[in-house]
Amino acid sequence: MDWLTLPPLASLRAFAAFAETGSVVAAGRALNISHAAISQHVRSLENRLETRLVDRSGRALVLTEEGQRLADALILGFSAIGNAVQELSAADEQRPLHISTTPTFAALWLMPRLPDFRARHPEIDLVLDPSAQLAEFSPGGIDVALRYGQGNWSGLVSEQLLAAPMVIVGAPSLLRGRTIASPDDLAELPWLEELGTTEAGRWLRAKGVHRGLVGGRIQLPGNLLLDAARDGQGVAVMVRRFVEPDLRSGRLMALFTEDSPAAYHIVTRPGVMRPVARVFLRWLRRQKG
Numbered sequence: 001m002d003w004l005t006l007p008p009l010a011s012l013r014a015f016a017a018f019a020e021t022g023s024v025v026a027a028g029r030a031l032n033i034s035h036a037a038i039s040q041h042v043r044s045l046e047n048r049l050e051t052r053l054v055d056r057s058g059r060a061l062v063l064t065e066e067g068q069r070l071a072d073a074l075i076l077g078f079s080a081i082g083n084a085v086q087e088l089s090a091a092d093e094q095r096p097l098h099i100s101t102t103p104t105f106a107a108l109w110l111m112p113r114l115p116d117f118r119a120r121h122p123e124i125d126l127v128l129d130p131s132a133q134l135a136e137f138s139p140g141g142i143d144v145a146l147r148y149g150q151g152n153w154s155g156l157v158s159e160q161l162l163a164a165p166m167v168i169v170g171a172p173s174l175l176r177g178r179t180i181a182s183p184d185d186l187a188e189l190p191w192l193e194e195l196g197t198t199e200a201g202r203w204l205r206a207k208g209v210h211r212g213l214v215g216g217r218i219q220l221p222g223n224l225l226l227d228a229a230r231d232g233q234g235v236a237v238m239v240r241r242f243v244e245p246d247l248r249s250g251r252l253m254a255l256f257t258e259d260s261p262a263a264y265h266i267v268t269r270p271g272v273m274r275p276v277a278r279v280f281l282r283w284l285r286r287q288k289g
Contacts, residue, residue, distance in 0.1 A: 007048045014041035015053065016078055019063060019071030096125035097276045100135035101146035103222030104194055105264060108242040109162075110146065117283050124276050132196025132222065137269045143277040144284075145267040158265040162288060165259045167240040168203070169252040173232035180255050183207035189215045192234035194222040199237040239264075 017027035028035040046053050053067035135145045151158040187209050191200035218234055229236045230251050246252040
C-alpha cells in the first residue's frame with residue numbers, strides 16, 4: 001500500500017490518539033474534537049481496512065491484536081514526524097533574518113539605522129542582500145524586502161515605509177558655467193545610474209527629451225552613486241531625503257524636484273511570519289518619518 005492509498009490522515013491520527021490515551025474522551029480532548037468524532041474516525045478506519053481494530057464487547061474499549069499492531073506503527077510514525085518537524089522548526093528559527101533591498105537604500109537609509117537595531121536585538125543575526133533586482137520570495141529564503149514602487153506586487157503583502165519624492169542633482173563643479181533652464185539642458189551632461197535601473201533615460205523621456213543621453217551614462221553600484229555625484233562625475237536621480245544634507249551644505253544642487261506616486265515599501269509573503277521578522281518589522285515601523 002503506497003501513501004496514495006492510505007486511509008485519511010485524520011482517521012489515523014484519531015486512532016493513534018485513542019490508542020495512546022486509552023479512551024475516546026481523552027483522545028477528543030487531545031485533538032480538540034468531540035469524543036463522537038473520535039469514534040466515527042475509528043469506525044471509518046475499520047471499514048476502510050475491513051479489519052476490527054477495537055473490541056467493544058466489554059465495558060471499556062480495548063484494542064484488538066490488529067489494532068495494537070496498527071497503533072504501534074502509527075505512534076512510532078507520528079513520533080518520527082513530530083521530531084523531524086521540531087528539528088526543522090528549530091533550524092528555521094536559528095536561520096539569520098534575510099533582508100533584500102536596493103544598494104542605494106541600504107547604503108543611504110538602512111545601514112545608518114542598523115546600529116540601533118543591533119543594540120536593541122543583538123541576538124538576531126542579519127543577512128543584508130543589496131540588489132537592484134526584485135527578490136524572489138521562497139521558503140527558507142528572504143524574509144523581508146524593502147522595495148521602491150507603488151506597492152502593487154502580486155501575491156505579496158506591502159506596507160509603505162516612507163514617501164520618496166525625487167530630485168535631479170548635480171555637483172557645482174559639474175554645473176559650473178552651465179545654464180540649466182529645462183530638462184533638455186541636462187541631456188548633454190553625463191548621467192549616473194544604479195546598476196540594473198534606467199532612471200535617467202526614463203526621466204528624460206517623461207520630460208519630453210527624446211534625443212537620449214547625449215553626454216553618456218555611467219552605471220555603478222548604488223552605494224557608490226552618491227559619492228560619484230558629489231565628485232561631479234554626473235547628474236543623478238535621487239530620493240530627496242537621501243541627499244538633504246548635501247543640498248543644505250551645497251555639495252549638490254537640486255536641478256529639478258518632483259513628487260512621485262512611488263515610495264519605499266516593506267514587502268513580505270502572506271501568512272505566518274517568523275518571530276525575528278516580526279521583531280524587525282516593529283523596529284522598521286518606528287523608523288518612519
